[in-house]
Amino acid sequence: MIAVLCGGVGAARFLLGLRGVVEEQAITAIVNTGDDLDWNTLRVCPDLDTITYTLSGRNASTGWGLEGESWNALAGLERFGAERWFGIGDTDLATHLFRSQALADGTVLHEVTKQISSAFGISMNIVPMTNDSVRTRLTTVDGEEIDFQEYFVHRRHEVAVRSIRFDGVDHATPAPGVIEALERSEAIIIAPSNPLVSIGPILAVRPIAEVLERRRDHVAAISPIIGGRALKGPADRLLVELGHRSSAAGVAALLARFARTMIIDELDRGEVGEIEGLGMRCVVTRTLMDEPGVARDLARTVLDALGVTAVDEVKPDR
Numbered sequence: 001m002i003a004v005l006c007g008g009v010g011a012a013r014f015l016l017g018l019r020g021v022v023e024e025q026a027i028t029a030i031v032n033t034g035d036d037l038d039w040n041t042l043r044v045c046p047d048l049d050t051i052t053y054t055l056s057g058r059n060a061s062t063g064w065g066l067e068g069e070s071w072n073a074l075a076g077l078e079r080f081g082a083e084r085w086f087g088i089g090d091t092d093l094a095t096h097l098f099r100s101q102a103l104a105d106g107t108v109l110h111e112v113t114k115q116i117s118s119a120f121g122i123s124m125n126i127v128p129m130t131n132d133s134v135r136t137r138l139t140t141v142d143g144e145e146i147d148f149q150e151y152f153v154h155r156r157h158e159v160a161v162r163s164i165r166f167d168g169v170d171h172a173t174p175a176p177g178v179i180e181a182l183e184r185s186e187a188i189i190i191a192p193s194n195p196l197v198s199i200g201p202i203l204a205v206r207p208i209a210e211v212l213e214r215r216r217d218h219v220a221a222i223s224p225i226i227g228g229r230a231l232k233g234p235a236d237r238l239l240v241e242l243g244h245r246s247s248a249a250g251v252a253a254l255l256a257r258f259a260r261t262m263i264i265d266e267l268d269r270g271e272v273g274e275i276e277g278l279g280m281r282c283v284v285t286r287t288l289m290d291e292p293g294v295a296r297d298l299a300r301t302v303l304d305a306l307g308v309t310a311v312d313e314v315k316p317d318r
């Protein structure tokens with residue numbers, strides 16, 4: 001069994017590779033829900049959906065939503081003067097309608113998530129980090145506190161941030177199956193996701209952090225920062241704004257308590273000594289998953305570093 005802590009796009013890319021070298025049913029993806037929002041009464045879970053859509057092979061190239069979408073519902077809403085900055089396509093809308101109705105009927109989030117991923121033909125175990133409400137809130141340098149999607153989508157992560165908190169996390173318990181998966185997995189992988197707003201909320205759920213600290217020898221983290229920069233999104237700027245360094249070593253410093261192994265890109269080979277100085281083992285490899293096959297090789301390297309034997313070519317990429 002393999003457990004992976006996941007944000008959205010970076011994690012989804014990695015899971016595609018991991019699925020090529022480990023039986024899909026043996027993988028548990030534990031996914032950030034701090035990005036979740038209520039949109040026109042509907043519950044939207046961007047990171048869960050990015051992973052589901054990507055693994056189903058139907059994700060849009062933007063990284064969110066589905067390919068080949070129509071936008072009639074959104075256009076219809078505009079007639080009533082609704083704001084349009086958060087894009088929900090018509091087919092995507094069906095996911096949120098289904099989830100919201102199920103939640104209203106009393107089904108809990110991890111069960112709905114299973115129903116959604118199964119309907120998309122996915123046998124990987126995709127679970128939210130918690131069924132409880134946790135919301136990432138950011139305080140801008142001007143002192144204004146805003147929701148994650150207001151920051152990320154509406155303001156295109158252009159405003160500088162002074163602090164981040166995860167509203168509700170103190171009372172949040174891990175979703176059923178999360179702790180069991182972390183306890184039983186031979187390997188726990190922290191995906192190359194934003195360390196502050198994707199991995200941060202997951203590690204802020206106390207019992208999850210505690211298992212990782214205890215099982216640190218079996219945990220490897222992949223740096224989402226390559227050559228000092230994030231490939232997508234504000235990870236690099238956020239790191240600096242919050243007093244960390246935007247480098248593989250900067251990410252390693254944040255995760256050293258939870259992971260004994262750090263996987264960094266060839267471009268960052270010069271940071272090995274610094275990372276080892278944090279008490280971590282450092283593995284250098286290609287981490288830019290820009291070609292089919294790279295994610296699979298990366299997954300193999302990570303498993304190898306944790307002493308787990310990958311299965312060769314489980315099935316071809318879809």
Ligand code: GDP
Nearest residue numbers: 007008009010192193194198224230231235289
């Ligand atoms: P979001 O929730 O969709 O914003 O996505 P994540 O938090 O999962 O991913 C954002 C992070 O993924 C960024 O910091 C990227 O640098 C990182 N990322 C995306 N693709 C890759 C990749 O191919 N390799 C590595 N190492 N990092 C990646």
Ligand code: CA
Nearest residue numbers: 007008035047
């Ligand atoms: Ca996200």
